[in-house]
Amino acid sequence: MSDQHKVKDAKADHLEAIASNGFPEGEAILQDVSYGPNGIRGIVSSPFVFGAAFLASLGGFSFGYDQGVISIINVMPHFHEAFPPAKTAFGTGFMTGMLLLGAFVGCPFMPYLADKISRKWALTVVVVILDIGAIIQTAANSYGMLVAGRAIGGIGVGTLAMGAPLYISEISPPNLRDTLLVLESISIVSGVVIAYWITFATRDINSEVSFRLPFGLQMAEYKSIITEVEFQKLIQEAKYPGQFSGINAFIYYAPTLFRSIGQSDEMSLILSGVFNILQLVAVAVCFVVIDRVGRRPLAIVGGFGTAAYYAIIAILSGLYSKDWQANTAAGWACVAMAFAFLLVFGVSYSPLGWALPPEVFSTSQRAKGVALATCVNWLSNFTVGIATPPMLELICFGAYIFFACFCAMAGIWAFFLVPETIGRTLEQMDEVFGDTSGSEEIVMMMEAARIANTLARGDVTA
Template sequence: MSEDLKILPKTSWKVYLAVVFASIGGFLFGYDQGVMSGILVMPYWIHYFNDPDDVRRGFITSILLLGAFAGALFAGPLSERIGRKISIMVGTVIFWLGTSMQTGATSDGLLLAGRFIQGISVGIYSTNITVYQSELSPPHLRGRAVSLQQFSIVFGIMVAFWIGYGCAYIQSDASWRIPLGLQLAPSVLLFCGCFFLPYSPRWLCSRGRYDEALHTLARLHSNGDIDDPYVRQEYDEIMEQIKFEDEKAVKSYAELFRNRSIRKRVILGMGIQTMQQWIGINAVLYYAPFIFRSAGMTGTLPSLLATGVNGIVCVVCTIPAILFVDKWGRRNTLLAGGAGMGGSMLIAGSLLKVYPYVEGGDNNTSAQYGAVAMMFIFSASFSFSWGPIAWIYPAEIFPTRARAKGASLATASNYIFNFVIGQITPIMIENIAFGTYMFFFATNVICGLIVFFFYPETKNRSLEEMEILFGGDEADAIQTVAARKYDGANLEQTEKHQVADDGHSSIEKS
């Protein structure tokens, strides 16, 4: 038997608790997506805002994304200065302002301003929460932890769909004001809970708070034991990279593009977030009632009901990603999901081309409901693949000195193209109908090819070991620390200590 020793990764309920609670920010973003989808077809909202046309409706929906674009760019420098946790709290205060303005809106201007301000908070949330989750999680659970962000998003969408469906029966302006106002409750819970969440150990090290970082790692992974081998190895890897980064800190967004290794990662991070929009998911989520109407589900309540079912599909089908994405890997999961999405769009478009819905005409109900079923398959395919992984990949590939700004640029890319999709989708549905589905079939094929040829696999690597994968400047130093061995005396002592604390050893003889 070899004398080499390998430190096994840790699994701690404290890590799970922190990353689950932080994902409330994802719930808030998802809730807004879902609630606006329902509100857009509510009669009292339509009457109150003077029956907006497709272009105006698209802008009311999408202006939140312009705010999110600005918030994402602001989130990087903010996170580096005050930390991931405090940034989330700042985003929550901004969220309160934007939500209150929307709920009490008496004019287009107030509604638009509220959505833009709320969007700023969404950009801060989605940048910092995924970075926070990735920095707290051990490598073998990082995909699962960051997947919780996507699960929270789709869970928020589902909850909003059903609240919107119930409120559609209210015969007053409360039918749309109540769903908007309810967002405040989970945001207050997130703000208060942040007081009890730990700081990111990697951020603490980057600010020179080394002792606090070591004790935070120990509390998260070993019940406070700072001499635990896994804690020491994690701390040593972080410190090795921090020493290097003190000399080469990224002080601006422009500096991200001067280093070849980091530039490549910026392109990959921005690319995967951009592609997540061009595959068509938010076209389906934002305008699901209109898509279902185009397939023959006329009337406000039937289309909202179908939208609510779609929300359930998204939630259920995100669960496999949470459980297995660290086993399946990033690339294979993206390719499988893309195949499902592209195929469903192709079939739906073909059915609606041959059997288009004609109001009052002789319609093929089976074909049109088949197209609706394809939208459910599309959502299911997205939910276990592109949904979570587009958030996981940018959060894990950057070194500490560039992680906040790199993830910030990637997230900003998501929102600016989300805005574009929000603008063009209602026009496409209105004017080219089945062609909308064919367009997104083509984009899924293109995005699949890009992933196949350009995206490396990143599963089960520590955040510091990404330097080895991408050939970063400090790869050699990280490799040395990652390969550190422990002698037999350390093995025996650690096994006894771990059995006493945890009931099992976290060291395995290789």
């Protein structure tokens, strides 16, 4: 049975369950509220919801900012002079990955903090932790201090990025949820692009300011996140195959990866910047088309498409990597395949990794499920961050084969296991997975309303 048939059957069961409890079909149909147009038209007609979702997604900017900064800092001479262990493949991977390990450790605490001290104060605590990490990184005078600062900052990054998808999925009507959940990915990629070009501009400063200034600018996000905190307070008063695709290896180590396929140092830096801009373009395209295409087709095409591009890069690298200077056409073909990979990934798994988890978990398990999915995301990201430099050093083109295999598995997983979520309410998605609590809750609410109306009519008669 296809996913569309499953959704239709779930919707029919949803209405039948309501009707079988004594409510006429017309009354049941009223439960499927018309929320208005989807996509860009829906956003224009719902500015308040868009504003809430946009501000909630700002936490992802901190993660993207770190990705953009570290990709150039990893190849800065002044950085290597200040922190000699970062010259080695393991030292680079360990330093890069500690932020991701911190994110993995910090992520599970967000639901607990939010329940204990409220969403507002939980986010405030997280922002303070993020700033402490940024201060330590900026002032670090040893490799150990730098690693510690990244781990502490990672706790803040992980908890901020966990809350946004869950919050957006809960405040968005079904017609806008698909589009608005892409904002998290747009926020992350925007952070990557902005941070990359800031660091690109400071790379030629003839002192340690070249890398300390970009580290310190992480604290500038404090005001935007506090704005998010206050806006979410107002709202309350008013009412991870993707990581093993290797995308974060490309973002963190893009200059190194481009050098590995025959590009010069300066050209590798420029290509890395263009690479990040293309990802932002691709995610923006997904923002427009996701409501028309759906999640499942994007996941299937994204998995097999990225696997194919990785395979081509692996073949070209295996054949020509020993003498790129004599095979410049092959080197540029690898660059083209890298850009094609990025465009396909940006339209598919870049946003889907954040958008799908809040939609497929049942209502009762959604918060814990999203926290678990985000933890797996960070752990996978940490593994990729640690493993990529040694992989490139030891097996070269084999690293691309490794990532191609994971992309292909993601495509297979999507083909057989991923349901379509487009236009479905969270309660209807529960029913696709066999959870009828959403329908039962609606039945109870309607029964309570019917009893209240009966009592009211009785009072009037009396």
